[in-house]
Structure formats: C-alpha cells, structure tokens
Amino acid sequence: MDKKEFKSIWISCRHENAIKTLLVNFRFQTRYQVKYMEGRNYGQLN
16 A cells, blocks of 8 residues: 555545534534523423
8 A cells, every 4th residue: 555545545534524523513503503592482482
C-alpha cells in the first residue's frame, strides 16, 4: 500500500466519521427543536 492509497482511505474514513457525527447532531437537534416547539405551543395554549 503506497502513501496515496493510505491517504485516500484515511480521508474516506474521516469523511464517514464526520457524516456520522453530523447525522447524530442533526437527529439530536431536531428532537430538541420538536420538544422546544411543543413546549412553546403548550405554553401559548395555557
């Protein structure tokens, strides 16, 4: 395995991890936003 090959594998690995992190953050964010919106609507109703 030469340096070039290693670098491309390493980059794709990092890229995958970055995407996973983004997805987890996004999922967490949307869940939080939904709770926040529900809380706001609940507060407005009462």
